[in-house]
Amino acid sequence: MARMRPARPLTLLVTVALAMATWAAGPPLAAATEPGAFEQRYELVATLDVPSARLDAVAAIELTNRSRWTRTHVDLAFVPRALGFLVDEGPVTVDGIAVEASWTTDINLRVPLAVEPGEEVRVQVPFTLAVGLAPPAFTARTSAANGVLSFGQWFPIVSTEHEVYGLGDSAVTYTAERIRFELTTTTPLPRDAVACAGLQAAPAERGTSWVCELERVRDFSFVVNPNFRLTTRDAAGIEVRVYTETVDGAATAGTAVEALLGMQERFGAYPWPDLVLAEVGSAGGFSMEYPRQVHLTRDKVVDRYVIIHEVAHQWFYGQLGNDQQAEPWLDEAWADFSARLLMGIGENACGTRPVDSPVFAWPAEATTGGDWTSCDGYFHSVFYRGSEFLTAVRATMGDETFFGAMRDWLEQNRHGMVEGRALLWHLQRETDEDLEPLYASYLDDPDPRPVPALAGIGAAVAPAVGRR
Known part of the structure; x- marks a missing residue:
């Protein structure tokens, strides 16, 4: 027998009716900037010089307008600019035509568009990062330390117009249908030097080319360390890959498997085929979650609470x-x-x-x-x-x-x-x-x-x- 629910006042029904009427009448004032209107696909192509921590990249973003109204612009969050790591960007193009994008906050790049319902555009943003040591709250995002390069919140991504902030997380991101990442390094590196979820192609032993592709995720991150050691585990069909340098990865992998299985039992399925945990170069600051990937600071690589907390973010975030x-x-x-x-x-x-x-x-x-x-x-x-x-x-x-x-x-x-x-x-x-x-x-x-x-x-x- 279905459990009876408490009755709701008539005023709530009136509220619903008014909300529905407002929606049906037309777009709200902010509708032209509502990022949830866009279906997103990303192609990220990058060349990385590890010794100089320099990344030259092009972000190509395919946007389909799934709303009922014309979209006049898109806001792209670009956190490395606030960290001082963005040394060059542009020219920004829309369907191959250069446009005048503008910075409306320290991290928000507004790109003008004219996209009718159902139409698709391709926004392309070339950029160069010269990565250094980030402030403590950002060391597991985009940062360089002890020969390790961490890339989190590193590329222009569809977001709301907002400002970076030194406390908490600066991420407001929406699920993309696909994010494809193609990385070329200027010098050969070991196969396991690049830690990324959705790994599709990598050198047999050493090389310069990696490809990662993820579906239904709201961000993408990776870590590069020529001294990585890889530990793998299976969590009921989910491949867990742990990349470490300063410790053996077995304990970290075991805790991650425990967390995955425990979270699935209580909160439902983990919807992706793999989970990556990677040690970053900094010993301080805060570890950080990304879809299908976790960046752990060196002082927290085997910390059970931190590992489980970050794995739990795969559900909550x-x-x-x-x-x-x-x-x-x-x-x-x-x-x-x-x-x-x-x-x-x-x-x-x-x-x-x-x-x-x-x-x-x-x-x-x-x-x-x-x-x-x-x-x-x-x-x-x-x-x-x-x-x-x-x-x-x-x-x-x-x-x-x-x-x-x-x-x-x-x-x-x-x-x-x-x-x-x-x-x-x-x-x-x-x-x-x-x-x-x-x-x-x-x-x-x-x-x-x-x-x-x-x-x-x-x-x-x-x-x-x-x-x-």
């Missing part, structure tokens, strides 16, 4: 995208909760700041600063207190209902973008218990969105980034 600046709890609280759950350890929050605080609640510079560690800092508020909040929701709902609801949530929204209010509404809808007191205790904005299908309206317009 990799599969379920979110605005990581406005609502970091949607990926970080869930990754922390998942790691503690799988490790059997409790929470250690000591602050009272709302779990749903944006990264801007903590003042920071563009690429440095911010309160990461105090009781009311970013970690304790979003990660640890967020985990405490989710543990309380789980206890109130019960394990069967809670994890069942989350598996449904993943299945409904896989490869899409989600918002906090929609998730809160979904959890409340799935239980007869009243979750609102918990919402009020932990959240700054505790009112759940009455109809998460409002996000689904956009999904119907843009199936490439909407619900499956």
